[in-house]
Amino acid sequence: MKEKILPIWKKAQVVWKNYGYYISLVCLLSLFGLAAWLYRTGNHDADAVYAASAAQPVLAQETAAVSPAPTAEPEPSWRKPVQGELTVEYSPEELQWNETLSQWRTHGGVDFSADTGSVVMAAADGVISAAYKDDLMGYTVEITHSGGWVSRYACLGTLEMADPGETVKQGTTIGSVGTSALAEAADGPHLHFELLKDGRPQAPEFTD
Structure with missing residues (x-):
């Protein structure tokens, strides 16, 4: 059994020596990707709240843009206050x-x-x-x-x-x-x- 495992172990050492850096990099990137996916799938509600709050100023601006301008008060006409x-x-x-x-x-x-x-x-x-x-x-x-x-x-x-x-x-x-x-x-x-x-x-x- 030992004779079978030893050649495999030596081959693994050679592979790790030549490609260990790349293997580590791939694993690290995979972990980052998995963490980002878990974070995004667990924060849909927060994204929705952020999107809604970001849209409110735009709606306020659109409402203000269509608000009618105030009209000036009419000037009164004057009648003589007494017969004299x-x-x-x-x-x-x-x-x-x-x-x-x-x-x-x-x-x-x-x-x-x-x-x-x-x-x-x-x-x-x-x-x-x-x-x-x-x-x-x-x-x-x-x-x-x-x-x-x-x-x-x-x-x-x-x-x-x-x-x-x-x-x-x-x-x-x-x-x-x-x-x-x-x-x-x-x-x-x-x-x-x-x-x-x-x-x-x-x-x-x-x-x-």
């Missing part, structure tokens, strides 16, 4: 004589002379945002409109017709003409009306 005569023009830079205060002043709105108790109406659709008594301009109501506009009604006879937070349509009664503006008392009963765009006074332009 225009007595004092809008004059934000040129000085006008104020009889009550006996001084030259600018005038950030327009004045309409009317009988005490005359109906004062909303100049455009909006929401009543304030109703208060100003030290100089008396009972005052403010309405917020679309596009950053605010209309202001001063020298009113009462605040009982204005409810802050109430939505009003153009022509809705919000007050009455009075004489509550101490800074314009010499002008008699009238409505002092102002328009502001983003907080800045504007010249009123009416459609009627």
